[in-house]
Amino acid sequence: MTGFATIDFETTGLFPTKHDRAIEVAVVHSDPDGRITGRWETLINPGRDLGAQRIHAIRAADVLRAPTFADIAAELVDLLSGRVVVAHNASFDQRFLLAELDRIAYWAPQFDPLCTMRLARDILPGAGRSLADCCAAFDIDLTGAHRASVDAFATAQLLEAYIASTSDWSGWACALAEAQPWTPHDAPRLAWFSRDDVSSDEPADFLERITVKLPEHAGPAEHQDYLALLDRCLIDRHLSISEADALVAAAESLGISRDTAARLHDDYFAALTAIAWADAVLTDAEIADLTAVAALLRIPDARLALALVAPDVEAPVAVAAFALEPGDQIVLTGEMTRPRVEIEAELIARGFVPKSAITKKTKLLVAADPDSLSGKARKAREYGVAVVGESWLAGLH
Structure with a gap:
C-alpha cells in the first residue's frame, strides 16, 4: 500500500542521542489523497524517568506495564514501510525514531520526511509554525495536545488540508514515488498499549491481589516485617503502583494471606489512631491523616467513624514507625x-x-513521581530504601 504515515513521539526530553527516550508514539495512515485510513498508538516504557511530566502528562504508573521500544519496533517498521513519513517539526520525530531504531540495531533506509511545519511557510504564509497555529488556519481540533495520538491525528488532517489546497503541486506525487519499503524487523511483538489501556484500578486494590491462603503459616515476625514495609510505603500518605506491587510480593513471600493482611492493616490503623489521640485531642491534620490512610488501606467507613470519635479501648499492636533523624541521607x-x-x-x-x-546508607529517596523508573528509584527499591513523592517535602515547612 502506498500513501502517508504521519507519526508523533512524546519523549522524556529533546536529546535522543544522549539520554532522552521515546515514551509514546502514534501513527496515522492516509491514502495518496490524504484521506485517513488507520490509526495506532502506544505508550513506551523507556526504563528511565519520564522527564517533564507537566508537558506530556504521562505518569510512571502509566508506562510500568507498557512495552519497550524493542517490543513495538517490528510493528512500527511495518506501519512505516513503503509510505511517506510525515510529522510536524519532522526533524525532531525523525531523530528520535532513528535513535530508538539504532539502539535495537535496526537500520532504516534513508528517507526524507515531509514536514507540515516547513510546508506551512508556502501553504500558510504568516500563519505561524506551531501545530496549533497551522491547525487553527483550517479549523482542525487540537484538544488534548501533547498526546501522541492527538498530535498525529491533527497533523494527518493538516496534511489532507494541504493536499486539498495544493492539488496541482507535483511534490506530493514525487514524495509518494520515492517512498521505499523497509526491511521487516525480525523480533518478538507485544501488543501496543495506549493511555486508554492504563488500568483505572486504585493502588489500594492490591489487597484483592493477595492470595487467599489456607492454612495460614505466617507468624509474628513475618507480620512485623509486613507492617514495617507498609509503614515505609505510607510515609507520604500515597501508595504508588510500585509500592502496591511490593506489598503483594511481600505478602506472598512471607506467607501472609489476604485475611491476615486485612487484619494487619486494621492493626496499623489502630496504632495510628492511638498516636493521634495520645494528647486527647484530634486536630484537623490528624483527622485528614487518618482519613487518607483509611482510604488507602480500605478501612471500612464505620471503622474510620469510630476512630474519629474516641480511641480504641484495647492497646493496638506496636508498629515500628519509619522516622528520619538528623544526619540521615536523602536523595532526589x-x-x-x-x-x-x-x-x-x-x-x-x-x-x-x-x-x-x-547507596545502602540512603534513608529516603524523594521522587518527582513516586513510581519513577529512574536508575536511582530502581536501586532504592533494590536496597529497600523508602521512596516518597515530592509532596512529602511540604511536610517540612
Whole structure:
C-alpha cells in the first residue's frame, strides 16, 4: 500500500542521542489523497524517568506495564514501510525514531520526511509554525495536545488540508514515488498499549491481589516485617503502583494471606489512631491523616467513624514507625516543581544530608513521581530504601 504515515513521539526530553527516550508514539495512515485510513498508538516504557511530566502528562504508573521500544519496533517498521513519513517539526520525530531504531540495531533506509511545519511557510504564509497555529488556519481540533495520538491525528488532517489546497503541486506525487519499503524487523511483538489501556484500578486494590491462603503459616515476625514495609510505603500518605506491587510480593513471600493482611492493616490503623489521640485531642491534620490512610488501606467507613470519635479501648499492636533523624541521607530524583538546589538547602537546614547517589546508607529517596523508573528509584527499591513523592517535602515547612 502506498500513501502517508504521519507519526508523533512524546519523549522524556529533546536529546535522543544522549539520554532522552521515546515514551509514546502514534501513527496515522492516509491514502495518496490524504484521506485517513488507520490509526495506532502506544505508550513506551523507556526504563528511565519520564522527564517533564507537566508537558506530556504521562505518569510512571502509566508506562510500568507498557512495552519497550524493542517490543513495538517490528510493528512500527511495518506501519512505516513503503509510505511517506510525515510529522510536524519532522526533524525532531525523525531523530528520535532513528535513535530508538539504532539502539535495537535496526537500520532504516534513508528517507526524507515531509514536514507540515516547513510546508506551512508556502501553504500558510504568516500563519505561524506551531501545530496549533497551522491547525487553527483550517479549523482542525487540537484538544488534548501533547498526546501522541492527538498530535498525529491533527497533523494527518493538516496534511489532507494541504493536499486539498495544493492539488496541482507535483511534490506530493514525487514524495509518494520515492517512498521505499523497509526491511521487516525480525523480533518478538507485544501488543501496543495506549493511555486508554492504563488500568483505572486504585493502588489500594492490591489487597484483592493477595492470595487467599489456607492454612495460614505466617507468624509474628513475618507480620512485623509486613507492617514495617507498609509503614515505609505510607510515609507520604500515597501508595504508588510500585509500592502496591511490593506489598503483594511481600505478602506472598512471607506467607501472609489476604485475611491476615486485612487484619494487619486494621492493626496499623489502630496504632495510628492511638498516636493521634495520645494528647486527647484530634486536630484537623490528624483527622485528614487518618482519613487518607483509611482510604488507602480500605478501612471500612464505620471503622474510620469510630476512630474519629474516641480511641480504641484495647492497646493496638506496636508498629515500628519509619522516622528520619538528623544526619540521615536523602536523595532526589526527577524533575521537581522547585529548583533542586532550593530543596537541598531546605533539607540541610533541617539537619539532613542531601546526596546525589543511592547507596545502602540512603534513608529516603524523594521522587518527582513516586513510581519513577529512574536508575536511582530502581536501586532504592533494590536496597529497600523508602521512596516518597515530592509532596512529602511540604511536610517540612
